[in-house]
Amino acid sequence: MKKDINIKEVAKKAGVSIATVSRVFNNSGTVKESTRKKIEAVIEETGYYPNVLARELAEKKTHLIGLIVHSMIGEGIPRMINGVNEVLEEHDFNLLIACTNGNLQSELKHFEIFRSKRVEGILFATREFKEEHRELIKKIPIPVVVLLQRTEQEQISFVTFDNYTFAKDATKKLIALGHRKFAFIGGPPTSVNAMERQLGFCDALKENGLSMEVELSRNGDFTIEAGYQQMEEILAIQNEVTAVIAVNDGMAIGALNCLQDHEIGVPNDISVLGLDDTVLAKASRLKLSGVHYSYTNLGKQGANLLLKQMESEELLYEKIVMPYEIHLRESVSEC
Amino acid sequence: MKKDINIKEVAKKAGVSIATVSRVFNNSGTVKESTRKKIEAVIEETGYYPNVLARELAEKKTHLIGLIVHSMIGEGIPRMINGVNEVLEEHDFNLLIACTNGNLQSELKHFEIFRSKRVEGILFATREFKEEHRELIKKIPIPVVVLLQRTEQEQISFVTFDNYTFAKDATKKLIALGHRKFAFIGGPPTSVNAMERQLGFCDALKENGLSMEVELSRNGDFTIEAGYQQMEEILAIQNEVTAVIAVNDGMAIGALNCLQDHEIGVPNDISVLGLDDTVLAKASRLKLSGVHYSYTNLGKQGANLLLKQMESEELLYEKIVMPYEIHLRESVSEC
Numbered sequence: 001m002k003k004d005i006n007i008k009e010v011a012k013k014a015g016v017s018i019a020t021v022s023r024v025f026n027n028s029g030t031v032k033e034s035t036r037k038k039i040e041a042v043i044e045e046t047g048y049y050p051n052v053l054a055r056e057l058a059e060k061k062t063h064l065i066g067l068i069v070h071s072m073i074g075e076g077i078p079r080m081i082n083g084v085n086e087v088l089e090e091h092d093f094n095l096l097i098a099c100t101n102g103n104l105q106s107e108l109k110h111f112e113i114f115r116s117k118r119v120e121g122i123l124f125a126t127r128e129f130k131e132e133h134r135e136l137i138k139k140i141p142i143p144v145v146v147l148l149q150r151t152e153q154e155q156i157s158f159v160t161f162d163n164y165t166f167a168k169d170a171t172k173k174l175i176a177l178g179h180r181k182f183a184f185i186g187g188p189p190t191s192v193n194a195m196e197r198q199l200g201f202c203d204a205l206k207e208n209g210l211s212m213e214v215e216l217s218r219n220g221d222f223t224i225e226a227g228y229q230q231m232e233e234i235l236a237i238q239n240e241v242t243a244v245i246a247v248n249d250g251m252a253i254g255a256l257n258c259l260q261d262h263e264i265g266v267p268n269d270i271s272v273l274g275l276d277d278t279v280l281a282k283a284s285r286l287k288l289s290g291v292h293y294s295y296t297n298l299g300k301q302g303a304n305l306l307l308k309q310m311e312s313e314e315l316l317y318e319k320i321v322m323p324y325e326i327h328l329r330e331s332v333s334e335c
Numbered sequence: 336m337k338k339d340i341n342i343k344e345v346a347k348k349a350g351v352s353i354a355t356v357s358r359v360f361n362n363s364g365t366v367k368e369s370t371r372k373k374i375e376a377v378i379e380e381t382g383y384y385p386n387v388l389a390r391e392l393a394e395k396k397t398h399l400i401g402l403i404v405h406s407m408i409g410e411g412i413p414r415m416i417n418g419v420n421e422v423l424e425e426h427d428f429n430l431l432i433a434c435t436n437g438n439l440q441s442e443l444k445h446f447e448i449f450r451s452k453r454v455e456g457i458l459f460a461t462r463e464f465k466e467e468h469r470e471l472i473k474k475i476p477i478p479v480v481v482l483l484q485r486t487e488q489e490q491i492s493f494v495t496f497d498n499y500t501f502a503k504d505a506t507k508k509l510i511a512l513g514h515r516k517f518a519f520i521g522g523p524p525t526s527v528n529a530m531e532r533q534l535g536f537c538d539a540l541k542e543n544g545l546s547m548e549v550e551l552s553r554n555g556d557f558t559i560e561a562g563y564q565q566m567e568e569i570l571a572i573q574n575e576v577t578a579v580i581a582v583n584d585g586m587a588i589g590a591l592n593c594l595q596d597h598e599i600g601v602p603n604d605i606s607v608l609g610l611d612d613t614v615l616a617k618a619s620r621l622k623l624s625g626v627h628y629s630y631t632n633l634g635k636q637g638a639n640l641l642l643k644q645m646e647s648e649e650l651l652y653e654k655i656v657m658p659y660e661i662h663l664r665e666s667v668s669e670c
Contacts, residue, residue, distance in 0.1 A: 072413035081407050085434055097432040117452050224617050253618045282559050283588045283618045
């Protein structure tokens with residue numbers, strides 16, 4: 001059976017460096033013929049066969065980056081992954097991805113798996129950045145960049161969207177168009193991003209001296225169906241609403257479909273805006289207004305920041321908030 | 336040094352699974368005495384000597400599965416990944432994913448990375464199953480299941496959709512509704528799935544004695560914009576078309592949008608069908624007809640098949656074609 005010998009011992013016996021043994025095995029680089037013969041003799045004698053692990057140990061670099069995401073569903077995260085991949089490929093790194101469904105145990109486990117697989121850095125996206133994440137990231141000895149969440153007051157880097165600000169900004173645009181009676185279709189309370197958007201919406205109303213009936217602020221699970229149902233309930237409550245803002249495009253589309261079925265004109269009777277800019281906005285009955293922010297660019301920024309941290313001699317933290325643009329289209333008009 | 340025979344070939348010669356050969360080598364687990372004798376005879380005969388990787392694989396279970404995909408974009412593959420994840424979690428396996436953009440070198444490299452990370456099985460999705468893939472999969476000593484592609488005449492398992500048949504079937508449904516003048520918006524020639532659908536469409540026409548002007552068969556890159564542009568070109572060529580079939584929903588939506596802009600009634604003037612059933616179909620101006628097939632279930636089937644292969648003592652290959660349903664909705668009517 002296999003001898004208990006590793007690449008280091010082969011190198012020692014042959015009186016050469018580990019790198020030289022590696023080169024012989026991989027037929028890479030130039031090795032003097034006499035050196036090659038010597039190494040081959042040791043190999044013959046000891047029965048040593050290199051494993052990939054030994055090869056990696058010799059090189060000390062795996063050129064692997066781990067990415068942990070909470071979901072694959074929807075347009076955003078796949079685009080973010082493409083952005084990450086693009087930058088890493090340019091730098092000759094390979095990406096391994098794990099999907100956790102936002103389950104804390106699964107997240108912690110995948111940090112462990114990636115460490116055991118010797119990734120050189122980790123990109124981490126989650127639905128809610130928690131104390132457990134903070135503690136883990138502070139403990140592990142490889143660079144980590146958090147994506148899609150803020151990690152305020154921490155020496156932890158992040159790249160995220162400014163959910164609060166763009167939601168506030170978009171709401172102000174509708175107020176400027178004369179809208180005073182709003183309804184809001186938010187996400188589930190487990191989504192920090194959705195909550196930040198809802199807060200931005202509320203603060204825009206407050207700053208303009210506007211208020212809203214509590215029942216007109218609804219929550220859905222991001223699907224078209226949920227948007228449809230919440231819109232129906234809004235219509236059942238009262239009929240003075242002139243503008244509906246949904247936290248994502250799917251629910252905005254659901255609201256549009258519902259309004260059409262009730263023969264309520266968009267944008268003449270009610271304006272609709274989704275705090276999103278997905279392909280759904282293009283597919284909808286009329287061009288949906290929304291907010292554009294690039295997941296691809298966020299992924300690229302995250303990968304670049306991680307590589308920068310990996311290369312840096314100093315501990316280095318950056319907090320990056322990505323830009324956005326508000327697009328008012330067919331689904332919105334003056335009130 | 337190591338002989339030119341690998342564990343897979345030993346297993347094949349002995350008519351047993353790789354895991355069983357491993358167990359014999361490592362004196363681990365129970366192996367029937369007759370099976371052990373058979374394996375030992377093959378080893379004797381071939382001079383097989385296990386390499387370190389194979390040995391470590393057998394000794395130490397990583398509970399890791401690798402998934403290689405060619406793309407993350409679109410609804411299907413993320414859902415497939417969720418399906419895979421769901422099954423693996425139930426069985427206490429963890430999934431690592433790599434995205435290759437269908438680049439052959441990247442695909443081969445990720446097989447190597449996953450092997451070096453000691454995954455116990457690999458799920459492999461690609462845009463086109465090539466000779467290089469076949470050779471690689473036959474060589475590596477861990478179970479592989481191919482997803483979303485056929486690997487006919489090979490001892491390689493796959494789980495895929497029946498693109499040819501459902502496209503043919505959907506076309507026949509439109510023919511039965513009286514349609515005779517078709518246009519087709521296909522995908523790029525690099526997409527085997529799109530090509531299979533196009534072939535199904537063509538054969539349905541042929542079998543019904545119908546033909547079509549070559550210029551009415553167009554190709555696009557799956558986007559809404561491409562569907563719009565191709566539909567414009569179809570309208571410029573002639574105006575007798577009564578039914579348009581697009582290879583995916585995005586392009587079908589583009590065609591719908593284009594027809595609306597030209598004030599051509601759907602379905603009264605032209606019926607539209609997408610060979611797909613994504614969330615886009617729900618978001619569109621009118622309910623798009625299409626074909627439903629579940630990526631989630633495909634992912635689950637793939638994961639289950641892989642686990643079955645990993646556990647099996649015998650070499651085991653299965654070829655699974657997933658079911659579909661054709662849904663005729665608002666966008667299609669009798670001609």
